[in-house]
Amino acid sequence: MTRHRGRGIASINYPIGMNLGGDPSQALVHSNPSGKFTVALSSIDLGQGMKSVTRQICAETLGVPVEDVYVDTADSDTGPHCMGSFASRGTHRVGNAVMAAAREARGVMMEAAAEELEVNAADLETDGRGNIHVKGAPHRSISTKDVAIAAQFKQGKTIAGRGIFLVPLSNVDPETGEMSPATCYAHACLVAEVEVDDETGEVTMIRMDSAYELGRALNPRLVEQQLVGGAWMGVSHALYETPEPYYPDPIHGPRDFVEYVMPGPGDVCPHDIAVLERPAPDGPFGAKGPGEMCANPVLPAVANAIFNAVGVRIDDLPITPEKVLRAIKAEGGARPQARR
């Protein structure tokens, strides 16, 4: 029995969002009499932090503290329409819609403040701490709360905004086959190091090193948590998980978490991540979003690392010990490739 080390690399070019009949998301922003703002969405936060990110985007655009913004993801019956949380589209599509809605609401808020301060709205600015004042004259100031109250009870104005962000459907050119399915792309490169046991076929992750280019990281800690966790979804797809291990034959499908295998805390390995920020021209504050890309480069990198370790090329996922052993047998034994 020998354990063979191998290293594999993969680079990916990842489109943000999708192209099935156009890709829109909507958002509504309104102020409450307390001077706080509500963002209404039907987009769902699956735990990766879209609520936090849209809250930041709204607060930054309005010019108010992040504490003054509440994001209500409600549901698809009562919220403005969203295509959904998938295809890594949340930050980019929903973020842009929130930004548009917040911009419109800010316009009304500044008009209402201008009326209270008896100045021109163009001469006003927000201080980001909940006040609006005359440029160059901070003492000529009114709080966003007082503006909200004046707008509601005195001026009869709704401090509110509507936003939509649409990436229109891109049809395939029948002559050339060309299309533009996405407006921006994120990028990643990942190096996986594995150890393959040529007697059991087991693959152990030794370490990962990666670089992700995902536009501006609006919330670096949330980006990090997605990249750290998402890489293990990738490992899981590469090595463990499948509902149909003998697809297309449905036999031997897993019935529990003993048979539907996932990595446990003892399987994780060190992972060094570099985040590169190259703002996207059409992203909210330059953001693209990490999303599914967290997992994608891991699969080919692991497959390549296994080839590097024992010289077998497996293109059928997940790469189970059984497949590794059968392939090694077919090759007449492990054939470690040159260390890379």
Place this chain on the structure above:
Amino acid sequence: MAKTALQFRHNSSDVAIFVDGGTNLLVALRELIGDMTPKFGCGQGGCGTCSVLIDGELHLSCLTLAETVAGRSVETLDSLKQGPNLHPLQRAFAENFAAQCGYCTPGMLMAAKALLDRNPSPSRAEVVEAISGNICRCTGYEPIINAILAASGDRASA
């Protein structure tokens, strides 16, 4: 089927309920007592999110017959928070971004509490061992391991 009267300690209060024979502790806690903090994941003891402490020991409530806890003390995640104050483990989980979708978190916290109650300064390997019965799909475990080590106040490594 005849119901059985069952009394036990649930967090800081004594409870008395009537259970059907064969009712598991998870169902008793969630449906009869209304404590929704232990989650139903697989119902087969494979995921760990239903973990509770029985007399201080970690157990899978989905595989525990409710009747077996008669006269014993059952602690759930609901016991950790003291009013508005988070438990140090909960704070560490928040600070270390140890939850995303959050479905495994109740079980992770109870497994971590069971560990720290018997071993206040565990090594990294001991933390990994302690949560090895709990599956997390989002975090890649690393932030959870770091959170438990941070809460232990002793960052000694294996």
